[in-house]
Amino acid sequence: MVAKVLVIGATNGRFVEAFAKVKALHAKNNFSLSLLLGDLFSDPSQITPEETENIERLLHGEIRVPLPIYFGLGRYSLPAPVREKINSSGEVCDNLFFLGKKTVLSTSDGIRIVALGGRLYAEHATGGAGGVREETLPFYSEKDAKGLKGANHADLLLTYEWPEGVGSRSTLVSSGVKGTGVIAELAAALRPRYHFSAGGEVFWEREPYLNKARSDEGGSDTKITRFLGVADWGNEAKAKALYAFSINLKDSNIAVPASATECPYGGDRDKKRPRQNSNSGASFFWGDHTGGPQDRDDRSRKRGRVGRGAREARSPPGPESCFFCLSYPQLEKHLIVSIGNEAYVTTAKGPLTNSATNPSTLPFSSHVLIIPLTHTPTIAAIDDEDSRKSTIEEMTNYRLAVEQMLKSRNCGAVTFEVSRANGVHSHWQLIPVPDDKLAAVEEAFKSEAKADKLGEFGRRRADADNKGDYFRAWISGMDGSLVINLKDVEYFDLQFGRKVLAKVMGLKSVHWKDCMQTFEQEVGDANAFKEAFKPFDFSL
Structure with a gap:
């Protein structure tokens, strides 16, 4: 039973x-x-x-x-x-x-x-x-x-x-x-x-x-x-x-x-743990934790360059030094716009879109992150099956709810996920895209993947379980999702999703560091989104 x-x-x-x-x-x-x-x-x-x-x-x-x-x-x-x-x-x-x-x-x-x-x-x-x-x-x-x-x-x-x-x-x-x-x-x-x-x-x-x-x-x-x-x-x-x-x-x-x-009890309980990467947390919130030192070390080993030039592999940050965990002491709480039972939503730091790039019907960024409360590198890594299923369900409900809010303002959305086993804290990024530009998104992803020599995208069910390392994207109005396997990819640019959407929308700035806002702008965007999202927020 x-x-x-x-x-x-x-x-x-x-x-x-x-x-x-x-x-x-x-x-x-x-x-x-x-x-x-x-x-x-x-x-x-x-x-x-x-x-x-x-x-x-x-x-x-x-x-x-x-x-x-x-x-x-x-x-x-x-x-x-x-x-x-x-x-x-x-x-x-x-x-x-x-x-x-x-x-x-x-x-x-x-x-x-x-x-x-x-x-x-x-x-x-x-x-x-x-x-x-x-x-x-x-x-x-x-x-x-x-x-x-x-x-x-x-x-x-x-x-x-x-x-x-x-x-x-x-x-x-x-x-x-x-x-x-x-x-x-x-x-x-x-x-x-x-x-x-x-x-x-x-x-x-x-x-x-x-x-x-x-x-x-x-x-x-x-x-x-x-x-x-x-x-x-x-x-x-x-x-x-x-x-x-x-x-x-x-x-x-x-x-x-x-x-x-x-077992942690008895025996050599004081055995030294692997060192934590003190630099990992500093850039983690913005998604720079994959394809960095850890990946470069792995590639050095594959090429036989283990030694003086190769750095020791380090463990990713845990919940207390993870910018996505609500227990993180320096968490930027002013960005949080909704908290559910298994996931929460926050406006993005250095958003790709803003009031100047969005249609007049959307006078605030609406670039948001949907983040599981559980500290896990991938959703598939959540051990408890029920917890994993309920996390996926709530993250999906948040994605659909934000899409509905954007639809009421004549906008669509593209949500993407980079899932890698050596990641730190899984999350989805959702970026608004004007209705008249949505049709170009799928081909843009495929063209950029070809240019970056990533392989070919496949079409999967929107709720399909994907194995191994992968990049996935959901496009408003499209049946299913686009998925590309990253298993054999030597290097993957974490700005890939932003880069594709910036080209589709004709934006010059791609990297989050080039899109930084003042604290006052961040607060204003978060409050504006929160107010607009209220009729669609199932957590209230």
Whole structure:
């Protein structure tokens, strides 16, 4: 049986708006259950009158919980009325279940959940006598954690604190969260399929890791764990606070992803990670991350020039140094125009088009980027099938919605994607093209590909899955999409899409650096687009 699960970041008292969003998602996806990480309620000492009223409404069934939601302990204890309700009836209200400080349970779908809430209690950190007895206090002891190892295995492990060393053996940039040793030991012992922790301002998804087989398992199938820290609901960094996935309990023969690493817990956890390319992030937002040093190094190796002249291959930037990740500290938020569940839209830095080049009916750039929230080099590299499908669906919905907005202003659009395995963060670029110039776009792409010796474009379905490295373009009014394989291409100019459209529209400036705007112009363009897009924005 395949079960769909929705994970929610800590709501910290904002449960009314979170439940409303969950209700809408549940209507479309029919989730089996939902898991809320960290604090459902805010600090009891700072609860506002509005939240107090909402808690009373929740306890009396006036706020409907749309599906079974399980929550545990985070940083704070539960509000007194909630504790009293749990003590008297065992649950908060219909469909809202408290996991307690430590729990082992199996859902009606057969999902085995192990949960350990709260923070490690200092007085018991070295294994003092007894656990922290009060089930609603946000603390646990080392004995509590060790006791859960007796569960032997888990499909899902939920902890408020992160495991210490989870970033070891990972090529991703560190999340910056220190973690706790006893949580790492628990994760290593239980070997869950998924391990979720509260992320605060951070969403961080580690590469899957392999667990060591036990001596009594013989030649049993490899067990893989995926760790995710899910950000709090409504966090200021706008990091991802919802995560949906499917779990098939009968599928024990799970394929090992190419990105999988060894288990980060135990052994040489301090092994040096590959160096991060400090220059990659600087140009990444504008799409210069492919065809740069990494590609040139690869070509040097193919030609036998490995040595003094060849630079060491470096890993691409991770979420905390990626200009496309919402958790990036220096993210230019003034460019963001819409945020969905799986993707967001931002106006482009150095847009190809502007009010001077567009028709009079489109007095703002409308050159936008559609970006998945998941940090992934390609859409195909998203491991979870449901997450991958929902990401593609939402990005497509954004593309079609922007096309509809442009159509109402007598404009078409060309959307293109450069998909390469050594990329950093996948995205689509959408550029407005006047209606009277759309007919010339397809032939322009084919002619430029021939001139650049890229090969020939093929026509594919608009929603076709494309394998390997490729360039793809969607043209308003055209059935399907244009795709060209980049597998055997030695060098690909990342300005290819812009270059073709600049020729079609008779524009002199191509490179983003030659199209830079002032900050005031960027804000004005983003606000104008946002206002025009409102009637078409399905995320509102």
